[in-house]
Amino acid sequence: MYSWTFHSGSCKQNLPFSIYSPSQYIHRKNTKKINMSTAGKVIKCRAAILWKPDTPFSIEEIEVAPPKAKEVRIKIVATGLCGTEMKMLGGNTCYPIILGHEGAGIVESVGEGVSTVKTGDKVITLFLPQCGECASCLNPEGNCCIQLKQAYTNLMSDGTSRFTCKGKSIYHFANTSTFSEYTVIREISVAKVDNVAPLEKICLISCGFSTGYGAAINTAKVTPGSTCAVFGLGGVGLSVVMGCKAAGAARIIGVDINKDKFEKAKEVGATECISPQDFKKPIQEVLVDMTGAGVEFCFEVIGKPEIVAAALASCHENHGVCVIVGFLTYGVQLNIDGSLFFSGRTLKGSVFGGWKSKESISKLVSKYMTKKFNLDTLITHTLNLDKINEAVEFMKTGKCIRCVLTL
Ligand code: PAD
Numbered sequence: 001m002y003s004w005t006f007h008s009g010s011c012k013q014n015l016p017f018s019i020y021s022p023s024q025y026i027h028r029k030n031t032k033k034i035n036m037s038t039a040g041k042v043i044k045c046r047a048a049i050l051w052k053p054d055t056p057f058s059i060e061e062i063e064v065a066p067p068k069a070k071e072v073r074i075k076i077v078a079t080g081l082c083g084t085e086m087k088m089l090g091g092n093t094c095y096p097i098i099l100g101h102e103g104a105g106i107v108e109s110v111g112e113g114v115s116t117v118k119t120g121d122k123v124i125t126l127f128l129p130q131c132g133e134c135a136s137c138l139n140p141e142g143n144c145c146i147q148l149k150q151a152y153t154n155l156m157s158d159g160t161s162r163f164t165c166k167g168k169s170i171y172h173f174a175n176t177s178t179f180s181e182y183t184v185i186r187e188i189s190v191a192k193v194d195n196v197a198p199l200e201k202i203c204l205i206s207c208g209f210s211t212g213y214g215a216a217i218n219t220a221k222v223t224p225g226s227t228c229a230v231f232g233l234g235g236v237g238l239s240v241v242m243g244c245k246a247a248g249a250a251r252i253i254g255v256d257i258n259k260d261k262f263e264k265a266k267e268v269g270a271t272e273c274i275s276p277q278d279f280k281k282p283i284q285e286v287l288v289d290m291t292g293a294g295v296e297f298c299f300e301v302i303g304k305p306e307i308v309a310a311a312l313a314s315c316h317e318n319h320g321v322c323v324i325v326g327f328l329t330y331g332v333q334l335n336i337d338g339s340l341f342f343s344g345r346t347l348k349g350s351v352f353g354g355w356k357s358k359e360s361i362s363k364l365v366s367k368y369m370t371k372k373f374n375l376d377t378l379i380t381h382t383l384n385l386d387k388i389n390e391a392v393e394f395m396k397t398g399k400c401i402r403c404v405l406t407l
């Protein structure tokens with residue numbers, strides 16, 4: 001699950017793509033207002049393209065085709081830069097690609113048969129769709145909709161892309177591709193939200209916040225008075241801390257090698273923070289010593305196999321629950337001492353915080369609007385899409401929690 005792009009053979013070269021006559025192009029540079037006259041036409045706009053791995057993003061003019069049946073074209077207004085994008089910069093996906101999955105915007109037009117959103121609606125993009133028909137969607141506890149798999153192809157359901165640039169077809173990403181002024185997304189990957197919600201804040205509900213908060217509340221089901229540990233204090237990890245606090249945890253221990261993250265972690269609910277680099281013994285032994293018998297709920301929010309092993313070993317030997325939130329790329333193997341399970345520990349994964357995406361998002365936005373949680377603390381930088389490479393540097397050097405890009 002949560003592997004978008006690395007199934008062998010998923011990236012087909014020489015993709016089929018439509019050619020449009022230049023007279024059909026509508027110039028949309030820096031336009032925020034929705035112009036209904038663009039419906040059914042190709043839109044020219046700006047997007048950040050990653051042409052090759054290990055190169056900077058390049059801001060280009062692209063063409064965005066109209067939405068086909070059951071698809072929606074969205075004017076993206078704001079998008080976060082998530083740790084998952086960082087893992088796509090040096091490989092793990094198809095190129096050229098338009099990345100971005102933490103988006104919020106306004107519906108520009110809809111394809112045939114779309115009934116849940118209409119032109120002018122404020123929406124959030126969902127990397128994890130909710131088709132409402134598959135075994136996961138029909139299971140009351142499930143959320144990993146089978147349609148997530150479409151993302152592995154980096155194309156739309158008909159096997160083509162809606163994006164072209166300089167005559168080349170450009171790959172989609174994570175069912176969303178939000179690093180573009182306009183994107184085309186399937187209806188099952190779009191959620192309508194409160195029309196007065198601030199898009200430059202609620203874009204975090206599209207991924208980082210919901211993923212972390214839900215991992216604590218829905219997946220781990222953190223209990224009041226419990227002891228928790230969170231490995232990785234980025235945007236997602238801090239959202240786990242917020243979820244643990246909301247669930248009533250008594251002790252929340254933040255673990256990160258970047259001590260600059262500690263202040264924010266404490267601000268959102270961590271009761272103490274530690275760096276593995278300050279100890280001679282392994283961090284799991286430190287946590288067992290600190291808590292007497294190990295933590296009850298532990299979260300890996302980094303995406304490194306060795307940290308998963310340490311997080312599991314930090315849990316109480318019997319009722320300890322370890323949740324993997326971090327993204328382990330396809331084929332990564334875990335090296336875990338099997339005897340850790342004999343006494344009863346649980347290890348589980350969590351995608352999008354266990355939320356059934358389409359039906360839960362508008363409720364989470366309403367909770368944000370009634371101040372049930374605060375997203376502002378997570379947003380340390382807001383930059384224009386043109387400055388996306390600066391945002392990447394902030395993430396690489398650990399200088400930001402979430403950088404929101406505005407379009
Ligand atoms: P981030 O890069 O902002 O945060 C990662 C944090 O981990 C940083 O604070 C680092 O300093 C810290 N870190 C790195 N290495 C270590 C280490 N060895 N020991 C301790 N701390 C370390 O990323 P993020 O918060 O945006 O995302 C975190 C992970 O969650 C990432 O793997 C991302 O792909 C994954 C994710 N999963 C889902 C899902 O549905 N499961 C959704 C969104 C993101």
Ligand code: ZN
Pocket residue numbers: 082083084101102207208
């Ligand atoms: Zn994300």
